Amino acid sequence: MSGLRTSGPGRAAQYLALLGYLLFLAVPFLWLLSTAFKPPRELSSLHPTWIPHHPTLDNFRQAFDEQPLLDAALNSLVAAVSAAVLAVLLATPMAYVLARRPGLFSRAATGWVIVSQAFPFVLIIIPLFLILKNLRLIDSVPGLIVVYVVWALPFALWMLMGYVRAVPVELEEAAAMDGAGRLRTLVSVTAPLLAPGIVATALFAFISAWNEFFFALVLLKSPEKQTLPVVLTHFLGAEGVADLGPLAAAALLATLPSLLVFALIQRRLTSGMLTGAVKS
Amino acid sequence: MTPSTALQRSANKPRPDRRGPADFGAWFLVLPALIPILVLSVAPLAYGIGLAFTDAQSGRTSATQWIGLLNFRDLAEDSLFWESFRIGLVWAVGVTVPQFLLALGLALLLNQDLRLRWLARALAIIPWAMPEVVVGIMWRLIYQPDAGILNETLRDLHLGSGHDWLTGLGTALPAVIVVGVWAGMPQTTVALLAGLQNTPRELHEAAAVDGAGAWRRFRTVTWPALRPVALAITALNFIWNFNSFALVYVLTSGGPGGRTRLPMLFAYEEAFRYGQYGYAAAMGCAMVGVIALVLAVRLAGRLRGGEQR
Numbered sequence: 001m002s003g004l005r006t007s008g009p010g011r012a013a014q015y016l017a018l019l020g021y022l023l024f025l026a027v028p029f030l031w032l033l034s035t036a037f038k039p040p041r042e043l044s045s046l047h048p049t050w051i052p053h054h055p056t057l058d059n060f061r062q063a064f065d066e067q068p069l070l071d072a073a074l075n076s077l078v079a080a081v082s083a084a085v086l087a088v089l090l091a092t093p094m095a096y097v098l099a100r101r102p103g104l105f106s107r108a109a110t111g112w113v114i115v116s117q118a119f120p121f122v123l124i125i126i127p128l129f130l131i132l133k134n135l136r137l138i139d140s141v142p143g144l145i146v147v148y149v150v151w152a153l154p155f156a157l158w159m160l161m162g163y164v165r166a167v168p169v170e171l172e173e174a175a176a177m178d179g180a181g182r183l184r185t186l187v188s189v190t191a192p193l194l195a196p197g198i199v200a201t202a203l204f205a206f207i208s209a210w211n212e213f214f215f216a217l218v219l220l221k222s223p224e225k226q227t228l229p230v231v232l233t234h235f236l237g238a239e240g241v242a243d244l245g246p247l248a249a250a251a252l253l254a255t256l257p258s259l260l261v262f263a264l265i266q267r268r269l270t271s272g273m274l275t276g277a278v279k280s
Numbered sequence: 281m282t283p284s285t286a287l288q289r290s291a292n293k294p295r296p297d298r299r300g301p302a303d304f305g306a307w308f309l310v311l312p313a314l315i316p317i318l319v320l321s322v323a324p325l326a327y328g329i330g331l332a333f334t335d336a337q338s339g340r341t342s343a344t345q346w347i348g349l350l351n352f353r354d355l356a357e358d359s360l361f362w363e364s365f366r367i368g369l370v371w372a373v374g375v376t377v378p379q380f381l382l383a384l385g386l387a388l389l390l391n392q393d394l395r396l397r398w399l400a401r402a403l404a405i406i407p408w409a410m411p412e413v414v415v416g417i418m419w420r421l422i423y424q425p426d427a428g429i430l431n432e433t434l435r436d437l438h439l440g441s442g443h444d445w446l447t448g449l450g451t452a453l454p455a456v457i458v459v460g461v462w463a464g465m466p467q468t469t470v471a472l473l474a475g476l477q478n479t480p481r482e483l484h485e486a487a488a489v490d491g492a493g494a495w496r497r498f499r500t501v502t503w504p505a506l507r508p509v510a511l512a513i514t515a516l517n518f519i520w521n522f523n524s525f526a527l528v529y530v531l532t533s534g535g536p537g538g539r540t541r542l543p544m545l546f547a548y549e550e551a552f553r554y555g556q557y558g559y560a561a562a563m564g565c566a567m568v569g570v571i572a573l574v575l576a577v578r579l580a581g582r583l584r585g586g587e588q589r
Contacts, residue, residue: 093309123564127324211411213526229413262409
């Protein structure tokens with residue numbers, strides 16, 4: 001890809017630097033893997049090793065025994081899927097209008113998208129906490145979903161606006177000239193072209209909600225209603241003394257869904273972010 | 281191509297002919313998202329700022345009262361708050377700057393024709409996809425005094441017998457900052473890489489033909505093209521880092537002795553451990569002040585940059 005050839009020592013230095021980056025990025029993850037498969041004896045050993053001598057799956061079993069991981073995973077799944085679907089359903093029409101009709105309103109909305117990224121969460125969560133309390137939606141997954149939807153909307157709008165702009169207006173005008181109505185044009189011309197972008201946006205909203213911690217920590221109090229990230233912190237215990245094996249095993253399991261989804265959308269996500277950024 | 285130019289022109293201007301029934305349609309499309317945004321985001325924000333001027337508390341029987349600037353006066357005299365604020369700034373700068381420099385280096389490498397580039401790209405994405413809580417847990421395993429790999433590696437290299445990284449008064453904040461850098465590198469790298477791929481290749485080659493060295497080429501060709509992206513991502517990173525919560529909550533919960541108590545952790549404790557909603561909201565407002573300052577500086581920088589061109 002890069003046209004310029006660097007030769008000899010320059011190349012070597014570049015590979016050395018790349019190796020350094022690879023180590024820095026990979027080591028924490030590899031250590032998590034290693035810890036998750038170690039039996040207790042090796043975990044308390046004073047000279048820990050990279051590769052477990054006697055790899056075991058006991059940590060995973062124990063993790064499920066110690067904390068309600070299945071319930072938590074289910075809560076996380078319900079919250080993340082609902083938030084993603086709702087956010088995209090609500091945001092797509094608005095993103096379409098904002099992208100197609102530049103004007104004062106559109107600029108105000110884009111400004112709000114940026115401002116909403118900059119506000120400290122405390123300033124949002126205290127009022128939301130009080131409002132949800134009045135609505136009796138505190139300590140409930142539906143209440144959390146409401147918060148996640150509102151929290152995902154700015155980014156969803158941002159990404160979707162980029163995708164809408166990538167659909168040429170000329171196509172819609174051509175369909176209109178051929179006699180298709182507004183709705184017909186939207187459904188049969190715009191929607192299919194927009195579909196991949198909508199899916200990418202939904203998956204991104206899914207990952208954000210699946211990984212989210214602060215709102216869930218504040219809003220969910222009963223153990224059986226909590227999401228995975230909150231339940232994971234229970235492994236740490238009061239004094240920070242942790243049962244390392246099950247902790248690592250549970251952390252690993254909690255990461256897999258978002259890693260998988262991320263692998264699916266990585267390319268689209270970065271391009272979507274950029275079209276959104278470059279055009280405005 | 282008259283029709284298409286006409287289209288482009290009309291796209292940039294208000295279209296009076298489209299007003300009327302079509303606008304109904306537009307509002308119909310906008311409202312489903314606009315209502316939740318107004319009710320659950322804009323209104324709470326205003327409410328939250330308003331709370332900063334009240335004595336709102338949890339579990340009170342008497343009505344909440346306006347107390348004017350009393351919360352802010354208390355904040356000004358609260359040495360714990362100032363300490364937390366200072367730590368927050370050290371953390372935000374300490375994470376944002378290395379994050380940018382490391383990400384720039386990685387982006388420049390990934391923009392080269394190197395083997396294993398695919399692996400580095402894949403790995404660079406992992407921290408982005410992970411729940412912050414898991415990132416915190418992972419690094420706790422690394423920093424673990426006995427069973428952690430960091431101390432074991434230090435022992436192997438005969439660099440001392442190791443530390444209690446996260447509970448040592450002097451090491452806690454630096455240790456936490458390293459994790460912050462690690463966790464935030466992917467977004468920054470991806471943004472910078474995209475910026476790099478927009479730099480004009482011909483200019484680069486022309487400069488190389490003219491005999492410009494790598495550093496000179498970077499300064500005269502790459503950096504000017506990359507600057508807008510670099511400034512934007514740095515400002516965003518600073519704000520995100522200043523507002524961050526989960527990582528440090530999992531790593532140290534603000535300890536030891538408050539050495540890593542970021543403003544967000546402090547405000548969280550005030551609001552949801554002690555129930556001081558009004559006071560915590562005032563802290564939030566103070567944080568907004570810092571962020572607004574950063575945005576103002578960034579905006580001023582952008583205006584000045586625009587004049588130079």
